[in-house]
Amino acid sequence: MDKKISFIGVGPGDPDLLTIKALKKIKSADVILWADSLIPKKIINFSHEDSEKIKTSNLTLEKITSIMIERFNEGKTVIRLHDGDPCLYGAVKEQINILKKRNISSEVIPGVSAFQIAAAYHQAELTIPEITQTIILTRAGGRTGMPEKESLKDLARHKSSLCLYLSARHIKSSQKTLLEFYPPETKVIVGYRVSWDDGWTSLIELKDMEKFTLEKGLIRTTIFIVSPAIDSEANRSNLYDPSYKHLFRNK
Ligand SMILES: C[S@@+](CC[C@H](N)C(=O)[O-])C[C@H]1O[C@@H](n2cnc3c(N)ncnc32)[C@H](O)[C@@H]1O
Structure with a gap:
């Protein structure tokens, strides 16, 4: 071999x-x-x-x-x-x-990524029919910078589920930009060292994201998931709808 x-x-x-x-x-x-x-x-x-x-x-x-x-x-x-x-x-x-x-x-x-464990802890489905079917994985610019066409402003316009890696230090500007597109009450999962012995997650609202991050002193190993799908009253999917026939259930 x-x-x-x-x-x-x-x-x-x-x-x-x-x-x-x-x-x-x-x-x-x-x-x-x-x-x-x-x-x-x-x-x-x-x-x-x-x-x-x-x-x-x-x-x-x-x-x-x-x-x-x-x-x-x-x-x-x-x-x-x-x-x-x-x-x-x-x-x-x-x-x-x-x-x-x-x-x-x-x-x-491959391995399980940070956004997946944070979503799992909150039993969040980030793709709910008619709310959003898209997940954006991105980060705030920082020292690495962002390609111009991928500014947070451009990505936030979609109002999809949006996961922010490596962004705790830039939470003030991120919150400001996100609030231009998402309602202030949009749910955000914040996870610090999720699944480590000292790790935790919290469910907050977008309008409180900066305050919460500063209060907790978050700088590193933090993931944010902003999504209109979190805590939504999920519409039922076609997949398990009795009137919807597909390959594995055609009667
Ligand atoms: C260099 S990146 C690597 C990401 C990694 N490859 C992944 O798929 O999760 C490190 C960033 O991932 C996120 N991250 C990784 N592990 C994490 C964890 N256990 N809890 C929260 N965020 C985590 C944080 O945003 C952290 O700053």
């Missing part, structure tokens, strides 16, 4: 949310590089005693990839752990590109 470096999404924090595939890889890896500021130690504890565990929070991209390449070329099984799902704000592609240039194959194993 072709050897590969695995980029693994380990979910939002709770080890029980790991996929079986992720767990198997963590248990058998020789070398584990992990984003220690965003992944709890509990997850690393699944690894075997002799594995080499490398924290990446204070390393550069060049250093991380050179360690991966070196160990991989020594014949070791190398895995790189990312919080949540690697496809979201994971800085995973830049690593894959460097490996590709060195003819090293890789694979990505």
Whole structure:
């Protein structure tokens, strides 16, 4: 079998949310590089005693990839752990590109993302027929900046479910922009370190988002889900409507 470096999404924090595939890889890896500021130690504890565990929070991209390449070329099984799902704000592609240039194959194993666990804790369905069928996953600009065509103003116009990652520091301007489009009473799920031992979520209204964020001192590891679908009196879907026939129920 072709050897590969695995980029693994380990979910939002709770080890029980790991996929079986992720767990198997963590248990058998020789070398584990992990984003220690965003992944709890509990997850690393699944690894075997002799594995080499490398924290990446204070390393550069060049250093991380050179360690991966070196160990991989020594014949070791190398895995790189990312919080949540690697496809979201994971800085995973830049690593894959460097490996590709060195003819090293890789694979990505998905994980549960922060918005999913925060929605699950509130039993929220973010796509309710006739309210919204769209979820926008985005962030406030900050140092990374945003492509001009993706300004929060342009995205908020849709009044869909909207999840804000990496945005706690910019909550004042975010709230102001969102209030131009969503009613002030729109429900917002705020989640801090959701599914960690010290994590929590809260259901608030959009008009209180800035005040709440400042009062709680939220700066990092916070997700906001703004949605007209939260707490709505859900309209019934076609899927389970007796008058609606489909492939699996045609009578
Ligand atoms: C670098 S991004 C990575 C996102 C991650 N790949 C994901 O799919 O959730 C980190 C941001 O994700 C959000 N986040 C990740 N884990 C979280 C958690 N357990 N609780 C709340 N927010 C979380 C926060 O907005 C945090 O600032």
